[in-house]
Amino acid sequence: MSRGQVSRRLKETLVIDICGKARPRERIVETATSLFRRHGIRGIGVDAIAEAAGTNKMTLYRHFGSKDELIAECLRHQADKAERKWADLEAAAPGDPLGQLLGWCRLAAEFLAREAQGCDLANTAVELHEDDHPARAVIEAFKTAQRDKLASVCRAAGAAEPELLADTLHLLIEGARVSRMSVGPGGPSARFLTAAEAAVRAAVGAR
Amino acid sequence: MSRGQVSRRLKETLVIDICGKARPRERIVETATSLFRRHGIRGIGVDAIAEAAGTNKMTLYRHFGSKDELIAECLRHQADKAERKWADLEAAAPGDPLGQLLGWCRLAAEFLAREAQGCDLANTAVELHEDDHPARAVIEAFKTAQRDKLASVCRAAGAAEPELLADTLHLLIEGARVSRMSVGPGGPSARFLTAAEAAVRAAVGAR
DNA sequence: CATGGGTGTGACCGGTCGGTAACTCTTGGC
DNA sequence: GCCAAGAGTTACCGACCGGTCACACCCATG
Numbered sequence A, B: 001m002s003r004g005q006v007s008r009r010l011k012e013t014l015v016i017d018i019c020g021k022a023r024p025r026e027r028i029v030e031t032a033t034s035l036f037r038r039h040g041i042r043g044i045g046v047d048a049i050a051e052a053a054g055t056n057k058m059t060l061y062r063h064f065g066s067k068d069e070l071i072a073e074c075l076r077h078q079a080d081k082a083e084r085k086w087a088d089l090e091a092a093a094p095g096d097p098l099g100q101l102l103g104w105c106r107l108a109a110e111f112l113a114r115e116a117q118g119c120d121l122a123n124t125a126v127e128l129h130e131d132d133h134p135a136r137a138v139i140e141a142f143k144t145a146q147r148d149k150l151a152s153v154c155r156a157a158g159a160a161e162p163e164l165l166a167d168t169l170h171l172l173i174e175g176a177r178v179s180r181m182s183v184g185p186g187g188p189s190a191r192f193l194t195a196a197e198a199a200v201r202a203a204v205g206a207r
Numbered sequence C: 001c002a003t004g005g006g007t008g009t010g011a012c013c014g015g016t017c018g019g020t021a022a023c024t025c026t027t028g029g030c
Numbered sequence D: 001g002c003c004a005a006g007a008g009t010t011a012c013c014g015a016c017c018g019g020t021c022a023c024a025c026c027c028a029t030g
Helices: A008-019 A024-039 A046-052 A057-064 A067-092 A097-114 A120-127 A134-156 A162-183 A188-204 B008-019 B024-039 B046-052 B057-064 B067-092 B097-114 B120-127 B134-156 B162-183 B188-204
Strands: none
Touching: A024 A046, A024 A057, A024 A067, A024 A120, A046 A057, A046 A067, A057 A067, A067 A097, A067 A120, A067 A134, A097 A134, A097 A162, A097 A188, A120 A134, A120 A162, A120 B120, A120 B162, A134 A162, A134 B162, A162 A188, A162 B120, A162 B134, A162 B162, A162 B188, A188 B162, A188 B188, B024 B046, B024 B057, B024 B067, B024 B120, B046 B057, B046 B067, B057 B067, B067 B097, B067 B120, B067 B134, B097 B134, B097 B162, B097 B188, B120 B134, B120 B162, B134 B162, B162 B188
């Protein structure tokens, strides 16, 4: 009664307006990702996620089996999204690895200035404490892949020590994101771009 | 009954053997710190903390009022401990700020290799999501103070851009600690010392 | 028109959580 | 030896958690 009066058709329409996705599965992933971000993985319940996604707990469990699997799925989505960014970088500066590297620095700095949250993957790694959690493999694979991609671009750009430059840039961005969560955007993370560009310049010489 | 048979005197003795502290308040802080580290702040209950500290929930609440206040107190302890390290650094290389800076790099790298956990303060910043949580002020003050101390040493060491060097080193160590939690000690965090020393060398010149 | 897969609903389970109350016991300082 | 302060014990509260169940429902496909 009361809220249940609204016809199912109308409710779905409302949800589509809010979230832009018709199928429950994707609505759940999208909604869960943003709720995990806002409240932390342990800070939001599956019931609240399902309701916010305009569906219910049963449908959620039918799709994902457990909250832990839902977490892993959300991270997989985020990882895919991040990996697709490299294609944009290559498209923006084709055949110019140094340009791609500097583009990566600029893109990371923009994201840092715009978005309050840190990296979902890294944050989850901090929040989870079970070694066998399904999300752990996703996190490790993603972080390793990101660093390796960075290293290959550094190598192509002719850096003196490409592995060291890649690790340095990786540590800088990772540190900037976590620092932003501790002291906000006015802290050391504001100097990320300057620090990163200096590291690149030192390794490949002035442009 | 059963477990309660052991006299209070004996129980306290056992706890002293385990934890090295006689007074409940300090045992609780010590125990809570290590349990928060192992299970996460939301992953361990006050009851379990009290029991592990060889006391009980009522005593815990009489001392700290709430779990949130206990969290803040634990972080305060950790912050104090970390701030005391700077005195050791100064004592090891008195009047030699560059030596202190390199000593800081080496100390951080050693800690990184030895301890699996990241920074308790930073991890808590990631885990907590309430803006008005009592721990937030502790975290922000500590992180800011650490960066400022780093900056003053960089300045004394004659770095070309002391603020930038301090931010760079801060981002590197912060990134190394969080990276270690994502991909373990074999990842980019293993290159922290090399990257940090390179940054110092570039700003101060060869030693 | 029939059917079956995806979906919605509401109730329920056992467990855990942070926090409180009332009472007893122990101990150190006077 | 007394007494207050600190500490221990037990039970309890209401809320919420992840997860399951049985059942009704809608709608596209045949």
